[in-house]
């Protein structure tokens with residue numbers, strides 16, 4: 166068993182420079198990338214997630230750790246065959262047409278990213294056509310839509326319809342959220358999931374893709 | 382209002398100067414992003430440093446000072462009946478309810494539902510009748526009508542139910558036009574409206590440091606037509622602004638000054654209010670915390686920053702995350718409304734009716750908040766000390782061992798010296814039981830019911846209503 170204490174500490178603290186240096190020296194010491202990933206990075210992030218769940222650390226700390234881990238993962242990429250360090254899934258995120266609120270959407274994106282998903286963020290005021298175009302281009306597993314105005318919620322239904330028309334609906338899972346959005350509304354417009362906050366967005370996303378908790 | 386209280390000033394004078402300097406430095410070095418090439422052009426011609434690729438506008442100190450001095454330090458938000466004309470910049474503190482929620486706690490069912498056109502009318506009626514709420518902000522989104530003629534309708538039903546000053550958002554310039562046509566008709570002409578605007582408009586930049594085209598269109602339209610307007614940034618500490626209060630204030634100040642400066646460039650002398658809604662999040666779980674003590678402190682500091690430029694200030698108090706009119710609501714609302722009032726805000730907005738971080742309202746909460754505001758007004762009035770109130774003569778007359786109950790002096794002063802709450806329960810225990818154990822909330826429900834029962838008619842006179850209906854076929858009735 167290798168000693169990842171210093172790396173683990175740097176990730177917990179969100180110290181990117183230190184963590185990157187530790188990852189490099191581990192590689193130089195001949196430790197396998199697979200071990201660094203599993204015993205160093207992923208094990209630490211699981212601990213961080215645990216500490217967050219227990220209320221011991223705050224969201225910014227957790228996101229900072231996630232970002233640190235991502236920077237370290239980048240260094241490991243060359244050692245893996247393509248597809249070996251799999252992302253949990255591709256998520257295309259956007260705030261729907263007519264709506265400029267993006268704080269919730271950004272938070273959800275960051276949490277998903279922290280949980281190992283790859284995010285393509287389309288920003289705000291995203292028209293259905295743009296969602297369609299980007300789904301074609303990016304081929305995501307999940308499309309996430311955010312609406313903070315009760316008056317822009319219908320744009321979610323419009324987007325789903327546009328994806329349907331484009332023949333893309335069956336290729337993606339759709340997850341929606343935002344303060345005025347409800348589980349019932351998600352069902353009504355034929356979305357696959359509703360998430361009430363960033364934490365549940367991660368849970369829902371994993372459920373949608375059939376990622377079992379025990380696999381982590 | 383002569384305030385008997387020492388004003389609450391969280392940052393010292395020199396701290397405020399430092400926050401101001403940082404705000405100006407942000408405008409000079411970082412600038413604001415403006416998402417429209419026409420406005421970029423206008424601002425460049427006015428002397429701002431414009432980078433079209435970045436869509437960035439930077440203001441040097443000289444330009445800023447030159448245009449900001451065009452902003453009036455005092456002006457009036459008029460009512461239609463003259464009973465609630467609000468002289469901003471004269472030391473008075475005026476409270477308003479909060480706007481544009483999508484959900485209401487319906488006490489009849491105890492559940493929550495989407496807001497309707499009738500909720501605009503009903504909340505306007507409540508504000509018309511609740512003395513301490515001095516102007517009406519269009520309280521909610523209307524979900525039972527199509528988007529066409531939206532602002533014709535929400536403003537119409539507001540005007541029809543209250544003669545107090547009405548403030549609201551307009552979405553885009555078409556919405557502002559609908560409101561303006563209607564208000565001009567009611568005023569008896571565009572010029573009359575310009576002279577005594579009884580309506581004003583809310584716009585917001587997007588923190589951090591971005592102003593969007595629709596916002597500028599509405600700002601320009603209002604500024605050009607003499608409609609008072611706000612451009613209120615709503616930065617959130619730790620999310621869309623730094624996690625320090627001073628940093629949030631510095632960025633917010635830059636955003637607020639940019640809005641005012643742009644309005645003064647577009648229409649010199651425009652009636653703009655220095656306005657902002659600095660907010661906080663609970664960073665443990667990234668949940669909004671609009672009832673936080675830090676939000677109260679920052680809104681007090683907002684007043685100081687606006688007053689630093691001798692501008693009328695519009696800050697926020699009285700918000701809460703509480704979902705019902707409960708203990709949390711009472712605590713958070715009282716503390717923040719008081720804090721901002723003591724800082725000397727000209728307008729305290731969001732201070733009535735709001736629950737659930739600004740997502741919900743309740744009619745009962747309007748009535749409860751009215752009482753809180755009444756208490757605050759009494760606090761601001763302080764203690765009047767004159768020969769007469771010092772009461773030596775009556776003390777001498779009553780002498781040791783007597784009482785003051787039936788003295789002339791008591792009768793003369795009892796009406797003005799005390800605030801008489803309508804909701805607080807002051808019965809003794811037995812009377813309280815006999816009356817069916819009332820509490821603040823049950824009493825608020827009674828008040829709501831009686832106000833809405835007694836005020837079912839619109840205020841606009843019949844000829845005018847007919848004329849409006851004739852020229853505006855898009856108006857829905859409730």
Ligand code: B12
Pocket residue numbers: 263264265266267268269270272273309310311312313314315316340341342343344345359360361362363364365366480481482483522549550551552583584585586587588589614615621667669737738739740
């Ligand atoms: C901040 C804010 C703004 C800022 C936005 C800045 C920004 N960069 O986003 C500014 C000032 C620009 C703004 C503007 C406006 N706003 Co605004 N705003 C808010 C406010 C106070 C907070 C929103 C927020 O950031 N919450 C914090 C985040 C973390 O929470 P969240 O967004 O709900 O996200 C969480 C969940 O919902 C979920 N989630 C969110 N998205 C997604 C997506 C997926 C896929 C999933 C699974 C989950 C999920 O997870 C998130 C994390 O837990 C809300 C009130 C409120 N309490 O929500 C009003 C509010 C949403 N705004 C409102 C209004 C009316 C407006 C304006 C029209 C104002 C006006 N001028 O009149 C404009 C509209 C501009 C536009 N076209 O979009 C109303 C909406 C009413 C309605 N009809 O629904 C609200 C409710 C307040 C009010 N009473 O006025 N606003």
